[in-house]
Structures are given as C-alpha cells and as structure tokens.
Amino acid sequence: MAEPLVTMEGIDKHFPGVHALDGASFELLPGEVHALLGENGAGKSTLMKILCGVYQPDGGTIRIKGREVHIPNPRAAQELGISIIHQELNLMPHLTVAQNIFIGREVRGRIPFFLDDSRLNDRARELFERLHLDLDPRARVGSLTVARQQMVEIAKAISFDSDVLVMDEPTAALTDTEIEELFRVVRQLREHGVGIVHISHRLEEMKQIADRVTVMRDGRYIATLPIAEAPLPTIINLMVGRTIYEEAPSAPTSGEQEVVLEVRGLQRGRMVRDVSFKLHRGEILGVAGLVGAGRTEVARAIFGADPLESGEVYVHGRKVDIRSPADAVRAGIGYLSEDRKRFGLAITMDVETNIVIASIRRFLAFLGQVNTRATRATAQQFVERLNIKTPSIRQRVRNLSGGNQQKVIIGKWLVADTDILIFDEPTRGIDVGAKSEIYHLLNELAAQGKAIVMISSELPEVLRMSHRIIVMCEGRVTGELNGRDATQESIMTYATMRESLAA
C-alpha cells in the first residue's frame, strides 16, 4: 500500500459549549477520492478545517507523507500541498475571477510591486481550458451566480496543484451538469495521484466518485470502508447509529385542528419564490432543504425581518400586515434565529433580562419603571420549568452552553406568549444531551397547543420531530410529506428538485 498522504490521529477540538471533535482520526491515500460522511455537526468540516490550518486542534497529531507537521494557518497548509474548497464561498466579490483565483500569487510585472493583470488573465484562461470551464477571467465575482462563484472557488483550489484537495460540500449549489463537470475534473486529478477528500450530504454522489468512505458521528471516527463494501443502508446506519432521542410525537391529524398560520404566495428575491403553506394548532411543521434553499429567508420574511415583495400572511384566519418584527410579535409570531448569538440573544446581558426582554411592557409599573420583582419571579419560574442550567438568573447568557442559551430564547418567547413559534435550526451547535431536552420541549409545546415551524438541516431531526414536512429547493416549496411516511430519500428527492436548466 502506498504511503498515506495524510494521517490524522486522536484529533480533539472544543468550542465553547461543544466538544466538536473527540479523538477523531482520518487517513488519505494518494490517488483516491475519500468520502467523509456524517450528519450535520458530526465534525467533518471541523476536522478538515484543522487540516487546512483554519482551526488549531486541542490535541492529536497530523502527519503529511509520514512527517509530523504543525499547521498554524492556511498559508502553511498551502505550502504543505493542501488546498480546500470551502463550504461557504470565500471569495472577494469586488475582485475579478482571475484576481480571486490568484490572490496572494499575483503575476508581477517588470517593475517591483507592479502587477501584470493581462498575464494573470492568461494564466486563468489556461487553467479554465485545462478544466474545461467556461468562465471569463475578467468578470467581477460579485456579478456571477452562486453556482459560477462555486466554480471559481473550485478552480482556485485546483490552481494550487496540490497533493491534497479537500472539497467541503462543493456541490450544494451546483446543477447536475455542473456536478458532472466537477467530477470529471476530480477523476482527472485522481489519475495524477492527488488525494481528494469529498464531504457531501448527497449519498448517491458517493457511489459515483468515491473510492473509500470514512463515517464520523458526534465528533468521533466510526469506520472506514471501501465503497464497494459499503451499500447505502450500511452507511446510513453508521451515520445515524445512535439512540433515538425522542419518540416521534403522536400526530394530531391535520385538518381537524384549526389553521393558525397560513401564508400565500410569499415572494422575495431569488430565495423566496411563491411560498405557500398552512400551520395547524398543536402541529410541528418541519421545513427541510439543503443549505441555501431559502428556508431562513422565508422565516425572516414572515417575521417581518426582511420586507416581502408580495404575498399574504393570515393568523387565525385574519389577514395581517407584518412590516417589522414588532408587528409579528403583536400578531403572535415568535422567531428563534439560527444564529443565536447574533440575532437571538443579548449575549452580554443576564438570563433574566433575556427572558423578559420581548415582553418588557407587561412588566412596567408606575412611570415606566420595570417591576423587577415580577421579572425576577418570571425568570426564575422559566429557568425551573425549562430546566435551564445556570448558577442564577443573574448569569450572563454568554457563559451558558449552547443548549441552555437556546432554552433561554425559548423561555423568552414563552413569556411573550406567542401562539406561533418558528424555530430555525433549534439544535445547531448543541450537544447530544441538550438536543434531546430541546426535542422534548418542542413536543411539550406542541401538545399545549402551540403551532411550531421547525427549520432543520438535520434530516433525522426533521423525520423524528415533524407531524408534517415541507421541503424547499431554490426558494420554492418542492414537496409536502406526512411525517410518518417521509424518509431521508423522499426528502432528498424534493430537496434536489432543481428547476430545469432551460429556465
């Protein structure tokens, strides 16, 4: 067997409140495409970011071609022959395609410090020719579609002529033809002895391209198998194979229950296109889809955080005009953002303040003074009811774990007493134990008659929690499923239902 290009062993990584990697290991051989699989939050991206010098591990060893190395920054990774296609686009929108690809490796002119952009463009053109890409080196990246930006990112990673190429979900924004193109390039690189790590959620893709798979779960290494010995059910089993947190809730048959929220023909830019759905009392409506399918955008539009171009929102059958989050709260809608720290919490303030802040009017006494006795009592009550682990209600929420922060936000909306709760990725960045508590809480809230929209990228979560599931792709609702009949496969089918290319 050839000497491995990359060997990672016992890699540990903690983030505040999360144990992202727990003794993870990984091995990459020259000339192989190695699929790295796992659910969201399994630690795949974190592991690869450590390999690429974006994060520093808390423990473990990395060997490149047998030599133990330390990778302090992205530049060091490049020098070791490792390049990465990041999951999020990491481009400079104001610069041209060629300028982006060769940033930091500019073609210099004859005079020191001066650039030779025409030769830069030539080099980019040669690269595109080699890769059979149809891109204009002089186009401003900001003016390209997301798919084309993704191709720029891919071309950039390949332009390093690295021994190791990490692709972190490069296909999420690509059409099938573009994916074919990408795979053709990948096979070409494989023949030249490049080791390729492929992270993707599309399991069918693996069959097409991968030689071996490594499965991760909850930050740990689970198994490595040759693709021939790994049929899909086996892989899924390895990926999911953990105790089920919560029995699927007994579904109240929709239709009998009152429709609490109905949206019709919501429209906003490219991310929200003609979205309509109904939400019943006591129901958990799962919203599934790939990253960037427009789910968060729909939630923000309903909540009044972003203005709608057109469309109607009905609450309890009455049409409401929501122009701001304040309007939404008045109409009885609460939104729990996917990004807790930026949008969900006053992070430097204490638990008490965060719990009462959305309903502060109810706690006002004479001359606008805050009735602190009442706020304290309320905060205390919800800390107990939601089992928030905090030394006191005076604790700053910044110091709580992700799960407990999420519970504080839930507490906030329970105090605000909104009938409709929109949860956007409620368990993102939360450890397994706290997840199960959040699930329990969601079921309890639904049982009490709240209507819940749950946006989630974790398919098992959607499947376990939802009474009904709508699936989005490219800003449209592409399918609706009954929670009981839905499977990962059926959701994925709808989630990848792209518009025909002719459109």
Next chain:
Amino acid sequence: MQLTIPRRMTFVRGGAVQRFLAFAALLVMIVAFSLLSPNFLQFNNIVGILLATAVNGVLALGVTFVIVSGGIDLSIGTVMTLSAVMTGLVATNLGLPIQLAIPAGILTGGLAGMVNGVIIAKLKVPSFIATLGMLNVARGLALVLAGLAPIYFNRTPEFNEAAMSSVTAAVIPGLAIPNVVLVFFLAAIVASLVLSRTVLGRFTFALGSNEEATRLSGVNVDRWKIAVYTVSGLFAGLAGVMIAARLNSAQPSLGVGYELDAIAAAVIGGTSLSGGEGSILGTVIGAFIISTLTNGLRILSVPQEWQTVVTGAIVILAVYLDIVRRRGQQ
C-alpha cells in the same frame, strides 16, 4: 457547463456610476457659480480653489486606501499637523537643510500610520477607535514639540517660495499653477498607480471586499493592513509638509476637522465606506467638489457657518445616493 446559466453582465462597475455622478455634479456646480458670479472663473480664484484642494486632496488620497480596505483613519488631520511641526523642528529649531526636513515630515506621518496599522492589525483594536486615539496623541505631540507656538520657517525662505512659485509658468507663460498644487496632482497619479496596478492595491481591495476570504487564501492580512495605514500616514505627512510650506509656518493647533473633509472627499467620489470599492480619480473629483463648493459659496457671500452646513448636507446626500444605487443592484 457551456452557458447553462445566463451570465449576468455588469457593464459599468458600481463605483464608476458614482464617479460619473460626482463629475457631473462638479460641472453643474462650476457652471452655476460662474453664472451667479463673474468673479468665479477668474484665474486667481481658480488658483485659490486649486490651493484649497491640494492639502485636503492629499489627505483624501491616503484615506482612500484605508476606506477601500474596509477601515477608517480619523488621525490624518492631526498627523498632518504633527508632520508639519516635525518639518519645522528640523528646519528651524535644528537649523538643518529643508531637503532633510521634508523627508523627516513625511516619515513622521508614515510612522504614525504604521503605529495605527500595528494597533489595528496586531492588537485587533477597531480602526475607528485606534485612529481616534491617534488623533489625540498626534495633536498632543504636535503641541508639545512645538512648545504651543507656531514654528516659522525663517531660516529657509526657499521652502515657501518653492511651494508657491510655478514651474508651469516657466513652460507656458501666464499659466502660474503653484508647485504645491502640482505636487498634489503628482501624488494623485502615484496613488492611482499604486491602488490600481500594484500588489498593495490588490490586497487593499481584497481586504475591503472580504477580509476572511483573503486570510483563508493564505495572504498575510496583518502585514498588508499595516502597509495600508502606513500609506495613509505617508500621505498625511506629505500634506503636513505642503501646508507648512504654504503657510510658511507649522501651526500646531491646526488639523482637527481636516480628516472629515478628506473622508468626505473620498466618499463623494464613490469610495464605499463598507470597503472593496473606490478610486483615486473619484477622490480627486470629490476633493474638488468640496473646495469648489466652499469657494463658490464664499464668493456668493454665504456666511462661513452656512458653508459648513451645506458641505455636511452634500456628504449625507452623496452617501444616500450610494445606498440607493446599491439597493438597485441587489
């Protein structure tokens, strides 16, 4: 993937639109003022406008780099003063030749800028705060070094002469554009080349466009940030030498407020305060808009306090137009 997705073309870059608007506004202003007052287009008045533009313009050139990189530099006004004082100190108090005093002044500015850059890049202090601190540090140092009083260039009368005389008059008789104005034009050409053609310029745009992406591309972001603030400081130093030469003295209490006029010039000229966009040509036009406006209003006998009000309103208008344009692009 041949043409599977229609490529969206942008025929005109965003900044170019703003630049064109600014240039059109400048022309309209010139026409309006010359119709309203016969004195406006007098050669002497035009020289007055040029002189008023030169110092502010050089400051604006430097701060354009910083703003394009996504930062801000509030210290340029007082760093200019500190550099002027340093020039005076070397020429008058130490009695050294002016040929040494000029580089001393410019390098003082560069040093102050480099300190800004180190504080911002290495200590991660936000540029607004770091340069606000430097504003006061430089102001205080200027007063300390000058001993609270102006320094006059008594020993080096050739300094002021060189600034106010004109090499163009020698070539084309009658076209007496003061040398200090020519220095501004020369500085603008250099700045333009650096921003659009050199490695430094490329990274300045890259930083302002997406700093994290630049870092992940393996670029030593800290080093280039420090370079950007050093450039801003060097231009402030040059402005200091120019204002000292014009006034034939270093006035240590001057300087506060200059930074805002310079930032305004850059913004009016289409430099985006959120970074990644901007041009030297735009900044030069912006600087001329401010000085032309001030000059024209003065000729029309509008009181000074109202001139300030109008300049402020123009800046808000320029930024608002920029925001409207951006919204249209999305």
